[in-house]
Amino acid sequence: MAAFDEETVEFNIQRTFAEDFFATDEPRLQLRPAAATHVGRVRDRNEDHYAVIRSTRSREVLFTNLPDDVITFPDDEAFGLVVADGIGGNASGDFASQLAVQTLFELAGRATSWVMKITDLNAQDIHQRVEAYINEIQKTLRNYGEAYPKFAGMGTTWTSTHILGRHAIVVHIGDSRAYLYRDSELQLITRDQTLGQEMADMGMPDDDVRRFRNLLTNSLVRLSDFY
Secondary structure, eight states, rough: HHHHHOOOOOOOOOOOOOHHSSSOOOOOOOOOOOOOOOOOOTTOOOOOOEEEEEEEOOOOOOOOOOOOOGGGOOOOEEEEEEEEEEEETTTTTHHHHHHHHHHHHHHHHHHHHHOOOOGGHHHHHHHHHHHHHHHHHHHHHHHHHHGGGGGTTEEOOOEEEEEEETTTEEEEEESSEEEEEEEEEEOOOSOOOOOOHHHHTOOOHHHHHHHHHBBBOOSOOGGGGGG
């Protein structure tokens, strides 16, 4: 017994590919998507564009000799919600937000695979996909601005949520806010990327902060393009 106590035994138990590849069964959320936009109380022109997208992955058994009651292929579904608020003045802000959402549709059609469930295996993959989409949308806006002088300096905010099962991936650029509504209460889950917010974080007076609350520190299309 003493000899056994003096020995150190290590067990290196590695997760198998299957443990990370197959997602566990989870209750499906009951979603009732809705969308609306309004010009607001400050501007006289609405430069918002939005989209609510439902993606499905269905399966159809063409031939099998299995009994019908043992074939269970639940249809996967995911929801994408996005809003873009154009900036840049005149018609360019309106076009920028439209082009950003339009490019999302085009890129989704070119994607080589869809992520319909969240697992540890594809968490990093999802992060890379988000970067790929944003970089391509950014490139498209910049190319239009360089090719057509009337769109020079255009830009847009971007806030989107991709709902997969009970998970939500939120992408936020600018000051279009995302909230979580639960138990009749709204909870802000994004942080405004504005100079006013940075000043507030430093404890500066509200009167000073208010003047800079709409001055963005981040947006699609480099901020240097606006000056």
